[in-house]
Amino acid sequence: MDKNLKYIVENYIEFEEVIREAKISSDKLNELIKNKLVPEASYSIKSDITISSSLNDNHKVIIERKYFHPSILQYIKENAKISNPEKFKTIFKENLLANLKNHAHQKFAYGNVFDENGVINGEKVDQALEEEWNYFCKGVYGICTLNNNENDIIEKEIAIKRILDFIADKSSFTAEERENRLKELNDEFNKATSNFAPYQRELSSRGKYLDKLLRESNLDDLVKK
Known part of the structure; x- marks a missing residue:
């Protein structure tokens, strides 16, 4: 199996599994998504399938599968009966x-x-929190946080900003101080942030900032696989 597909299948729940686990209809799930009571799918996988037979004919089918962060089951449980x-x-x-x-x-x-x-x-804070709400509803935080919740959103925001601050100021630390600070930042980042699918890793906040810093500091063993 492709490594990106493997990551998604192992870490996310496909639409049909969601409605089966939550014991709701597909219409109900779509309604909850439309009303922003649960987040949208984080990943969508489209497959082009060719059906052929011994009669030398063929038929092409496009199948789309949507994958949600596992937290959607808890959001369905909590929000399915919210009228407003x-x-x-x-x-x-x-x-x-x-x-x-x-x-x-x-x-x-x-x-x-x-x-x-x-x-x-x-x-300023109202604008920031409104943006975070929109990202959450679109399934973005189902990709880049571990638990897809309010705590991880704040933790991730601060962890990234602390790493950027460290990058801007790292020349002011001794080698030992840099290593200790980087290990601390790595621990904080890992508490809330996902590993990302392989095709996303290099351009993600983890790849662009944390992975790069760890490798530059010869701390490759701390790079999460």
């Missing part, structure tokens, strides 16, 4: 904001939405 979709959105954004406010490294997130007194800029 805005309720889920409100709760989701409130959780994002609470996680941000309580984070020890909050100043790194979203270009720093806190002023020098620790007061949050309401307009």
